[in-house]
Amino acid sequence: MCVVSQCFLVGNKVMKHRFPETSKRIASHPASKKIAAASRRVLERHFPPKKISTDEATVELNGINRFADRHIRRFLQIANDPDCKNPEIDLSLDDPAEADRIFNNCKLLIIRNAYSKKFLGEVRNNFTSFMKGLKSGRISTQGTTTTGDEYFYLSRGQGRWEIILPENLAHPDLVADEKILNILNQPHVLGDDIELRSLQSTNAEGGVGVGQTWHYDQQFLFGEGLNDFGIAGHDLPTYSVVIGIPMMDMQREHGPTEFCVGSSAVSGIPDNPLVKDKNLIAEGSLWQQYVQHGENSCPPQLWRSPLLNFGDVVLFDYNIRHRGGWNDSQNMRSILLAIYSRTWFDDINFGNIRRVSYHEEDQKAADVLFRSRLSRPEYMQVEDTTDEEENVQLKDIKDFNPADSRPAPFEINHEQVEFIASNFNVKGIDGSDVILHVNENVVGPFPPGYSRSILGTTGDTFVLKSRDITLGKWIAKSSGQVVFTKDAMVY
Helix, strand or coil: CCCHHHHHHHHHHHHHHHCHHHHHHHHCCHHHHHHHHHHHHHHHHHCCCCCCCHHHCCCEECCEECCCHHHHHHHHHHHHCHHHHCCEEEHHHCCHHHHHHHHHHHCEEEEECCCCHHHHHHHHHHHHHHHHHHHHCCECCCEEECCCCCCCEEECCCCEEEEECEHHHCCHHHHCCHHHHHHHCCCCCCCCCEEEEEEEEEEECCCCCCCCCCECCCCCCCCCHHHHHCCCHHHCCCCEEEEEEECCCCCHHHCCCEEECCHHHHCCCCCCCCCCCHHHHCCCCHHHHHHHCCCCCCCCCCEECCCCCECEEEEEECCCEEECCCCCCCCCEEEEEEEEEECCCCCCCCCCCCCCCCCCCCHHHHHHCCCCECEEECCECCCCCCCCCCCCCHHHCCCCCCCCCCCCCCCCCCCEEEEEEEECCCCCHHHCCCEEEECCEEEEECCCCCEEEEEEECCCEEEEEECCEEEEEEECCCCEEEEECCCCEEC
16 A cells, blocks of 8 residues: 555556556646655655665665665575576476476476377467468468457568467467466466466577577566665566477477576666675676676576477566577477466556457356457468368478568678677586687687677687587577587577
């Protein structure tokens, strides 16, 4: 509960973050300015500033603690938590409390054997028919969504597409599986009152599907909440999660999703936070490594990229930094994404129109789908069984984009860019040093857990060697971060 003056100021901050255009119109009204001024006078009278010292005068203003120590300590705790090094459970063991504990610690959870391969095979068959229909023109790429979007088919870069799925693909056993809902309903995940907000797919064509930059699905709910309200990171409960459901056994060459564990604990705090314990942000600290390159990299100590089998899923918090990798395989890489949230949360990524579900025979599915974003193509013709691609599997779909010509093979343009090279776990031979080379020029020692920034051009060749034996090689395609692991190069 807040007094009127507090509610007005906090509400104004939320409006600016969530509804910027509406906020501008309200703020320009003369009455708003008078109320804001009066509210600040009331707060200053009842909650006088508590100055701590000259350089920390604004740290505790009106009772707000702006020190970031506890958030950075939580960040470091996650980095060293054994659970967060391999945050997974087997759903066949049916232990939602254990899932809740791991997710609460890491905000990331791999769920093995989440769906039976037989059922998921049926889902994949239906999804494949949908994709082939989009490619052939049997299904229109024009249309809307149930939440008011004027599109459902969106290019996300060369050879990469985001596609909202229609309701006939929202099978009750997919979106309202009892064991998975039991995990989502745990107190540290989403609790009892949840909705499916969107069912979509992310697709990258083999050989041309470009990778993503590091990003959050949405910034912290209250912007720079630590400075504004003394709230950041895990102070807020998880309010939205993504479940990634791969349509194949994922291999490193497919470019599986990468996560930066611990990033959720420091969302909402500035890059240069005020702390009491200066050692937390000292030169060489993990925090300094984390903020050194902004949102363009993840320290190798925090980098995770689980390989999921068909039937496994990954569950992650909206506030964890992640990216999809380059698809260097010859196969289409498709992952279904089911986005769930608490019912009070309105996602700024899409509309929030409430509607009635068609799953009247399954009340649990109907409740979950009550406000979900699903596609409404302008037309969907019955599948033609004489289609020459009838027997083509999902992974073998080529030349997918029906709206344009096939994306040209990726061409390196030799532009000057900055790379961040990181060694996740590549060790030297018999304890000898790992040395990084760029275009056969020695850069220097490159031990596990180390990152360095390199100015070069696309087309440069990065090579890891130990005792003159090549351990790994990568040809730079674009700016960003490359992570060297024992099994592959990830970028």
